[in-house]
Amino acid sequence: MDMKALLLATHANMLGTLDGLVAKAANHAKSAELLGARLADDMHPLSTQIRFLANMPGEALERLGLIRFTSREDDPQTYEEAHAIIAEARALVEDAARFDFPDETAPLAMNLPNGMTFDLTAQEYVRDWALAQFYFHTVAAYAILRQAGLEVGKADYVPHMFKYLREPAA
Template identity: 55%
Template sequence: MTPHDLLIPTWRNMLRALSGMTDKAATHEKGDALLAEKLADDMLPLSTQYRFVTNLPGEGLARLAGLDFTSRDDDPATFAEAKERISEALAMLDRVRPDDFLGAEEKFDMTLPIGMTFHLSAQDYARDWALPNFYFHTSTAYAIMRMNGVGLGKADLVPHMGAYVKAAG
């Protein structure tokens, strides 16, 4: 499986799931104030989870497919803005083709804002960095919403699994 084959469908599925969860959160009694909620005092709020989830695919595509992308450093202030960022991230996924990607074993350097640098292959980056971080922030967003009474269940996190349901009988 190539990094493209792994990342693009995964990012697309989870961004669509987050979009659906956002629709439910937008009707919550707290309204946009829900974006300030956290799981724990030392964690970042829901608004920042949206920023990270919508930045991570672009950061990955910049590293792996040469896409011109600049991460946003501001959090969405409303659920409508969060939905727009999700839509933008989904549209960005449509701009890359499999042959834009580095080969799975091609190595590159990834430097974090704190100055730490990793030397890893495209495959290692996809498996060990891009997906774990993306799932962490998507799941954290889900957990913050759920903890605050948004009517979410596991099916809201993985609605794409409905395509694989086998009929009884």
């Protein structure tokens, strides 16, 4: 699978996961406190995890030289807002299928806000940073909800797998 297919499929699948997790959080007895819930004091709350995940597809597409993107700076304050920014990210991912991605060996300088710069190829960036960071924040969101007592499991984390489910033999 080439990096374009891998990046876009992963973003599409896991944004679907995030949207499902947000729906479960909104319908939970503790919903009022969950957007502010966090795993540890030094970690970001659920609302920030959602913002990070909604920004990441656009940030990746910009780093790959495909679009101009401005990251959202404010966390969602409601579940409706969370669903809306996830929907925007999903639409961006769907639209990105029309782009011609750079060659996988193209050099890419990744500058981080803390002043660090990494020199990678486009493929290394997608594999070692874009996807790794995306999964990290998806797992953080999932773990926050599990820790808060939501009944979520593997089926909630990989709901996209059900499209591959074989029908049972008659």
